[in-house]
Amino acid sequence: MTIPKSEAELAAVIADAKGALRIRGGGTRPVGKAGSGEVVCTQGLSGVMLYEPGALTLVAQAGTPLTAVEDALRAENQRLAFEPMDHRAVLGTDGVPTIGGVVAANASGPRRIQVGACRDSLLGVRFVDGAGRVIKNGGRVMKNVTGYDLVKLMAGSWGTLGVLSEVSLKVQAVPEAEATLVADGVSAKTAVSALSAALGSPYDVSGAAFISDGGKALVRVEGLAESVAYRVRQLQADACAGWSVVEADSSATLWSDVRDVRPLIGREGAVWRISVKPSDAPNVLEKLGNPEAVCDWGGGLIWAVVSETLNVRDQLAGFGGHASLIKGGGAFSSFHPEPAPLAAISKGLRAKFDPRGILNPGLMA
Amino acid sequence: MQMPDPDRAILARKDRIVARLREVLPADAVISDEAETRAYECDALTAYKCPPLAAVLPSSTQEVSAVLKVCHAEGVPVVPRGAGTSLAGGAMPTADSVILGVARMNEVLETDYANRFIRVQTGRTNLSVSGAVEERDFFYAPDPSSQLACAIAGNIAMNSGGAHCLKYGVTTNNLLGVTMVMMDGAVVEIGGAHLDAAGLDLLGLICGSEGQLGVVTEATLRILHKPEGARPVLMGFDNNEVAGQCVSDIIKAGILPVAIEFMDRPCIRATEAFAGAGYPDCEALLIVEVEGSEAEIDAQLERILAIARTHNPMELRESTSAEESARIWLGRKSAFGAMGQINDYMCLDGTIPVSQLPYVLRRISELSKDYGLDVGNVFHAGDGNMHPLILFDANKPGDLEKCEAMGADILRLCVEVGGCLTGEHGVGIEKRDLMVDQYATEDLDIQMAVKDVFDPKWLLNPAKVFPLASSAARRMAAQ
Ligand SMILES: Cc1cc2nc3c(=O)[nH]c(=O)nc-3n(C[C@H](O)[C@H](O)[C@H](O)COP(=O)(O)OP(=O)(O)OC[C@H]3O[C@@H](n4cnc5c(N)ncnc54)[C@H](O)[C@@H]3O)c2cc1C
Numbered sequence: 088m089t090i091p092k093s094e095a096e097l098a099a100v101i102a103d104a105k106g107a108l109r110i111r112g113g114g115t116r117p118v119g120k121a122g123s124g125e126v127v128c129t130q131g132l133s134g135v136m137l138y139e140p141g142a143l144t145l146v147a148q149a150g151t152p153l154t155a156v157e158d159a160l161r162a163e164n165q166r167l168a169f170e171p172m173d174h175r176a177v178l179g180t181d182g183v184p185t186i187g188g189v190v191a192a193n194a195s196g197p198r199r200i201q202v203g204a205c206r207d208s209l210l211g212v213r214f215v216d217g218a219g220r221v222i223k224n225g226g227r228v229m230k231n232v233t234g235y236d237l238v239k240l241m242a243g244s245w246g247t248l249g250v251l252s253e254v255s256l257k258v259q260a261v262p263e264a265e266a267t268l269v270a271d272g273v274s275a276k277t278a279v280s281a282l283s284a285a286l287g288s289p290y291d292v293s294g295a296a297f298i299s300d301g302g303k304a305l306v307r308v309e310g311l312a313e314s315v316a317y318r319v320r321q322l323q324a325d326a327c328a329g330w331s332v333v334e335a336d337s338s339a340t341l342w343s344d345v346r347d348v349r350p351l352i353g354r355e356g357a358v359w360r361i362s363v364k365p366s367d368a369p370n371v372l373e374k375l376g377n378p379e380a381v382c383d384w385g386g387g388l389i390w391a392v393v394s395e396t397l398n399v400r401d402q403l404a405g406f407g408g409h410a411s412l413i414k415g416g417g418a419f420s421s422f423h424p425e426p427a428p429l430a431a432i433s434k435g436l437r438a439k440f441d442p443r444g445i446l447n448p449g450l451m452a
Numbered sequence: 453m454q455m456p457d458p459d460r461a462i463l464a465r466k467d468r469i470v471a472r473l474r475e476v477l478p479a480d481a482v483i484s485d486e487a488e489t490r491a492y493e494c495d496a497l498t499a500y501k502c503p504p505l506a507a508v509l510p511s512s513t514q515e516v517s518a519v520l521k522v523c524h525a526e527g528v529p530v531v532p533r534g535a536g537t538s539l540a541g542g543a544m545p546t547a548d549s550v551i552l553g554v555a556r557m558n559e560v561l562e563t564d565y566a567n568r569f570i571r572v573q574t575g576r577t578n579l580s581v582s583g584a585v586e587e588r589d590f591f592y593a594p595d596p597s598s599q600l601a602c603a604i605a606g607n608i609a610m611n612s613g614g615a616h617c618l619k620y621g622v623t624t625n626n627l628l629g630v631t632m633v634m635m636d637g638a639v640v641e642i643g644g645a646h647l648d649a650a651g652l653d654l655l656g657l658i659c660g661s662e663g664q665l666g667v668v669t670e671a672t673l674r675i676l677h678k679p680e681g682a683r684p685v686l687m688g689f690d691n692n693e694v695a696g697q698c699v700s701d702i703i704k705a706g707i708l709p710v711a712i713e714f715m716d717r718p719c720i721r722a723t724e725a726f727a728g729a730g731y732p733d734c735e736a737l738l739i740v741e742v743e744g745s746e747a748e749i750d751a752q753l754e755r756i757l758a759i760a761r762t763h764n765p766m767e768l769r770e771s772t773s774a775e776e777s778a779r780i781w782l783g784r785k786s787a788f789g790a791m792g793q794i795n796d797y798m799c800l801d802g803t804i805p806v807s808q809l810p811y812v813l814r815r816i817s818e819l820s821k822d823y824g825l826d827v828g829n830v831f832h833a834g835d836g837n838m839h840p841l842i843l844f845d846a847n848k849p850g851d852l853e854k855c856e857a858m859g860a861d862i863l864r865l866c867v868e869v870g871g872c873l874t875g876e877h878g879v880g881i882e883k884r885d886l887m888v889d890q891y892a893t894e895d896l897d898i899q900m901a902v903k904d905v906f907d908p909k910w911l912l913n914p915a916k917v918f919p920l921a922s923s924a925a926r927r928m929a930a931q
Binding site: 141222223239260287288314429430432 | 875
C-alpha cells in the first residue's frame with residue numbers, strides 16, 4: 088500500500104504506476120468489484136485547509152477524516168448539509184471514513200430531498216487524473232459557472248476518473264430545533280402518499296422516510312424553534328394527521344438510523360440500493376415480494392434486503408430508475424448497467440481522464 | 453473580439469446546405485434570407501454581432517436530430533439558441549454557422565405534483581414553467597431577472613441563478629433529467645423523475661456546458677410548493693465593510709434568508725434619481741428577505757434586526773405591508789435600468805469569497821478612478837456573486853475598449869482573491885480569453901477533452917468558452 092504525503096507525491100505515484108491501482112480513502116465503502124493492483128491510500132493528505140464560517144465554506148484535503156471535518160464544523164455550530172451516510176454499519180467494515188471518500192461515493196443522506204446530494208454542496212475539487220496530471224475545477228465560492236462543471240462529474244465517480252486530493256464544500260448552520268412526526272403500523276402505500284403530501288406542502292420538510300419493520304413513517308422539520316412548532320402543528324392538521332412528535336436528540340437518532348440503514352443490519356440476504364420515482368416505491372416493494380426495506384427521500388430511495396439470487400433489475404422493468412448492489416448477491420454487477428449511448432460517453436470520458444485504464448479499473452462497469 | 457475566420461467552403465455551399473435543411477424541416481422553419489438572419493446576429497451582449505449562415509426553428513426532438521444529422525454530414529457548425537438573452541455572447545453566431553433555435557418547442561409534457569416535477573420542452577420560458585404549476589401553488593425556483601424572456605434551454609446551458617438561489621440553489625440543483633441530441637443526431641436520455649442518475653453524473657456535466665456538448669430539447673425540473681409568504685427589510689450602513697460584516701453575521705447565526713442583496717452608493721444614487729424608491733443616501737444598502745408564515749417571518753426578522761443593530765445601521769426599515777415591500781424592492785429591481793439611463797453599461801458577474809468584499813469594493817473604486825469610468829455595484833451578497841456595472845459611452849471612440857480592459861481587471865481581481873470569472877452568466881465569448889487567468893493549461897485541457905468526447909468534430913457552439921489559442925490544435929485536428 089502506498090500512502091503519498093502530498094499531492095505532488097500522489098501525482099508521481101500515479102504517473103509512475105506500471106499497472107492497475109486501487110484507490111482508497113478510509114476503505115469503509117468497498118462497493119463494486121475489488122479488482123487487483125497496488126492500493127493507493129489518500130490518508131496521507133489530511134487537514135482542513137480553510138474554513139470560513141461566515142461564508143459557509145470549508146476546504147479540506149481529501150484524506151481528512153470525516154470526523155475531523157465534522158468536529159471543526161461543530162465548533163462553529165455548523166454541519167455538512169447533505170448528511171453523508173456512514174457505510175460501516177451496513178457493510179460491516181471498520182476504518183475511518185475520509186471526506187474524499189464521501190465525495191467519491193457522492194454519499195448523501197435523508198436531507199437530500201431538501202438541500203441536495205453531496206454533489207450539490209461540492210464547490211470545487213483538486214485531483215490527479217490517470218496520467219498523473221494535477222487538475223483543479225470549480226473553486227471555493229458558492230456560485231461558479233466558469234467552464235465545464237467537472238466538480239459534479241467527480242462526485243460519485245468512485246475514484247475511476249481521478250484521485251481527489253482536495254475538496255471544497257458549502258456548509259450549513261445547525262438549526263436551532265428539529266422535530267419528527269412519526270406514524271406506526273402503516274403500509275408502504277399509506278406512508279408514501281403521506282410523505283408525498285408533506286413534501287408537497289410549504290413546510291420545508293427536511294426528511295421523509297418509511298421503515299418496513301413496524302410500518303414506521305417519518306417526517307422531519309428543522310429551523311427556528313417557533314418555526315418547528317408551527318410546522319409540526321400544520322402538518323399534524325393535514326398530511327400527518329394523528330402522528331406523534333419526537334423532538335431534539337431522539338429525533339436526530341431516528342434520522343441517523345435511516346441515514347445508515349440500521350434497520351437492515353444483520354439481516355440475511357443481499358442489500359440493494361434502488362432509485363425510483365417516489366410514488367413507485369410501494370409497487371416496487373410489492374414486486375420484490377415486500378422485503379425488509381428502508382425507503383428514504385419520500386420513497387425515491389429504497390434500501391432493500393432480498394434473496395442473494397434475486398435480480399432486482401429485472402423487477403424494475405417498467406418502472407424506470409436503477410439499482411446498485413451494495414452487499415452480497417455475488418452474481419450481479421454492483422452498478423446498474425448504463426444504456427448503450429450513455430455507456431459510450433462514459434467510456435469516452437474514462438479514456439480521456441485515465442488513458443491507461445489504471446484507476447480502479449472495472450469498478451463501475 | 454477575435455473570432456475564427458469563417459470556413460469559405462461552407463459559405464460557398466450555402467444553397468446546398470439550406471436545401472438539405474429544407475428537406476427535413478417545414479418551409480417556415482428554415483431562415484436563410486440575409487435580411488431575416490440578422491434577427492439572430494447577437495444575443496443580449498449587443499456589442500458583438502455577426503449574422504449566421506442560416507437559422508432553423510425545429511418543433512420537436514426528431515426535427516432537431518434531423519437538422520444535426522445534416523449539419524454533421526456537411527461539417528457545418530451549429531449554435532444552439534434559446535431566447536437570446538445571454539449576457540456573455542453565448543448564443544452569438546459565426547458567419548459559417550447555423551443557428552438552431554428551440555423557441556418553438558415550448559410545450560409542457562408532464563406535470564406530476566405527487567413526485568414534484570415538471571417535464572417541458574426547453575424552449576419554454578423560465579417564468580412560464582412556474583406559470584404552468586401556479587394553479588396548485590407550486591413554482592420552479594431558479595429565477596434569473598430575465599425570467600420573463602429567457603428559456604429553460606439557456607438556463608441549463610448557462611446553469612443560471614437568480615435572486616433566491618441562496619436558499620433554493622441554481623439550475624443544476626433543480627434539474628432532474630434531460631433529453632439531449634448529440635451533434636451526430638443521436639438522442640440520449642439522462643436522468644429522469646428519480647433523484648439521482650446511475651453511473652457518472654453526466655447531467656451535472658451537461659448543465660453549464662454552454663451548448664457545446666449537445667442540444668438539450670426536453671428537461672425534467674424539480675418544482676416546489678410556494679412558501680406561505682415573504683417579507684424584506686432594508687438596512688443602510690455608512691461603510692461597506694460593516695455591511696459586509698453584517699451579511700456574514702446573519703449567515704453565521706444560522707438564519708437562511710432567501711435573498712441578501714447589496715447596493716453601493718453610486719448605485720443607490722442612480723436608482724434614487726431614476727425610481728425614487730426612497731432609499732437612504734448611504735454608503736451601502738442591504739435588502740434581506742425571509743420566507744414563511746407571518747409568525748415565522750416575525751421570528752426570523754427579529755433575529756436579523758438584532759444582528760443588524762449591533763452594526764449601528766443608519767437606517768433599518770421593516771416592511772409592514774405589501775406596498776412597502778414592493779417599494780423596498782423597487783430600487784433594486786430598477787438598478788440596471790437606472791444605470792442604463794445614465795449611460796451604456798457593461799454588467800460583470802464575478803464571484804468572490806464574502807470575506808473579501810470590502811477589499812474588492814475598495815480596489816474597484818481605485819480602478820474606477822484609474823480608468824476614469826464610473827462603476828456601480830449591485831449584487832447577491834449572500835453568495836458573493838458581484839455585478840459591477842461599468843458605465844461607458846458607446847459613441848465615444850475608445851470607450852468600449854477602455855471599459856473592456858477595466859472589466860477584465862475586475863474579473864482578474866475576483867480570481868486573485870479566491871473567486872471566479874463568472875457566477876451565473878457564463879463564459880461565452882466575453883470571458884473566453886480570461887480563462888487562462890483562472891485555469892492552468894491542464895485544467896483547460898481536460899475540459900476540452902470532454903468536448904472531444906461529446907463533439908469530436910468541434911462543431912457545437914464554436915469559439916466560446918475556451919481561448920482560441922488554447923483550442924486551436926484541437927479544432928484543426930477535428931477538421
Ligand atoms: C436583463 C437581463 C437580466 C439577467 N439576469 C440574469 C440573472 O439574474 N441570473 C442569470 O443567471 N442570468 C441572467 N441573465 C442572463 C441570461 O438571461 C441567462 O444566461 C439565460 O439563461 C439565457 O437564456 P436564453 O434562453 O436567453 O439563452 P440564449 O441566450 O439563447 O443562449 C445561452 C446559451 O445557451 C446555449 N443554448 C441555448 N439553447 C440551447 C439548447 N437547446 N441546448 C444546448 N445549449 C443551448 C446557447 O448556445 C448559449 O451558449 C440576464 C440577462 C438579461 C438580459
